[in-house]
Amino acid sequence: MSESTVQPKVETHTPKELVRVPLVSNNRSFGWITNQVAGILEGKMPRWWNVAFAISFLVTMMCFTYIGYLILTGVGVWGLNHPVAWGWAIVNFVFWIGIGHAGTLISAVLFLLRQKWRTSINRTAEAMTIFAVICAGIFPGIHVGRVWFAYWLLPIPNANAIWPQFRSPLLWDVFAVSTYFTVSLLFWYMGLIPDLATIRDRLRKNASKCTTGFEKLVNRIKQYLYGLFSMGWIGSNRHWRNYEKAYLLLAGLSTPLVLSVHSIVSFDFAVSQLPGWHTTIFPPYFVAGAIFSGFGMVLTLMIPMRTIFNLEDIITIRHLELMCKVILATGSIVGYAYGMEFFIAWYGGNPYELYAFKNRAFGPYWWSYWIMISCNVISPQFFWFKWCRTTPWFIFIVSIFVNIGMWFERFVIVVTSLHRDYLPSSWGYYSPTQVDILTFVGTFGLFMVLFLLFVRYLPTICIFEVKSVTAQADPHTKEGGADKVEGGAH
Amino acid sequence: MSKPFAIMAEYETPAETMAAAKKVHGEGYQKWDVHSPFPIHGMDEVMGLDNAKVGWFTFFGGGDWFYNGYGHDLFHEQI
Known part of the structure; x- marks a missing residue:
């Protein structure tokens, strides 16, 4: 056989080595990372911070004023009426809850999948999650009508035998959201412990630089508080061992929350019998939309932050590009879900269902539907192009569109399905009132107040995790000192 | 010295x-x-160092949750 004598052609050239783009650019040292991140909260805040805080604070106060007005007067001050009994309050609730999902995905799912690029964005994303859930939690609380009975949502055994309706998805929401908030807060705090210890130690070192008595007092108070919350962290390897295990387990436990919370939120609609709501696609479609909107908000916050605080070497273009890819993927899933809803409405043969969808796209609320489609389905498609994924100002604009589009998605789902139901005599047109609009605007103020305080008092980047993904942290590399040790690290 | x-x-x-x-x-x-x-x-x-014992705490924490959530139904008589 002649074939057996044929020698395989041996390639003589060495294949080109594919080097990964490092997660921290310009080969920055450990000290540089600490100085850069800790420097943000140790230095004096720039003037814009004061201005932004003042504005956000006033807007928050406006929010609380309108809530007070609502409580004193009644839900009649909102635009709600028959047939649209759920309006902006539930839209805003779902919007804010959805925003939070990116934080949990980044901190839990990407951690389990060993996506190391999460390290520079997880702290801010988790903070965003917590603040967004706080904003979300306001709305169901004030939507119940008699706000002073809001605690009836909790299953508190009492003498009057008042129990919540366990068959109502709104009650499931209470459990889902409160679990979500608790776990997110714990996860965030746990990630902060080593970094709080870093800040504590640096404060102690800087104490000698304090000149006035007041500065010394502030330094002492800060040392005490950062020290209290860092729980005596000293960076011992015996602590790291437990810490890493606990972090892993917490990541595993919060992974179901990425899927469960927005699934349960979608049950608020899917469990009802209303055309346009009663669909099985809702849970996955809501989860994808939530992650989509959350990454939109992460980018909206991160792009200005990295420029203002000179963090471009830690939050690199590669990080932004990867987030854009998540937006593209989840945005396309959402687009598919929009299409599939229409298809099933036609294919299912239910005339009410088909009418609900025709009415959604071409009825009185056509404008909201097409805003949603153009922001959520069309705008992320730009991210197929590398230039679009790597140009911060462009990403920023798209991220704003994503935020707007995802708010409109919830508006479309809630309002277009409700405003025309089975009986044409009860059809109506819903418009928000000034109170609706300004309460929602006010929650952005609250969100920004919390975020600005976070930037002011806590390390915005997870210092130790960013260090641990650099080459010099790996004992098996030349940068990590492997060449200085006989026989390598082991 | x-x-x-x-x-x-x-x-x-x-x-x-x-x-x-x-x-x-x-x-x-x-x-x-x-x-x-x-x-x-x-x-x-x-x-x-051997494996961290955090997993056991988590496991028993989960057991506590299970008992509170389902144990009362499974192991105790209800009213």
């Missing part, structure tokens, strides 16, 4: 720290530790 209270050494890189830890562990010291600003992977093995 009196007996020293403790001995401390500082290293520049994770690999050097690890090599030193390996030596110390080989000498059979009991009360010793490595401090680092970030977790150094592989240090647990070098120091001869």
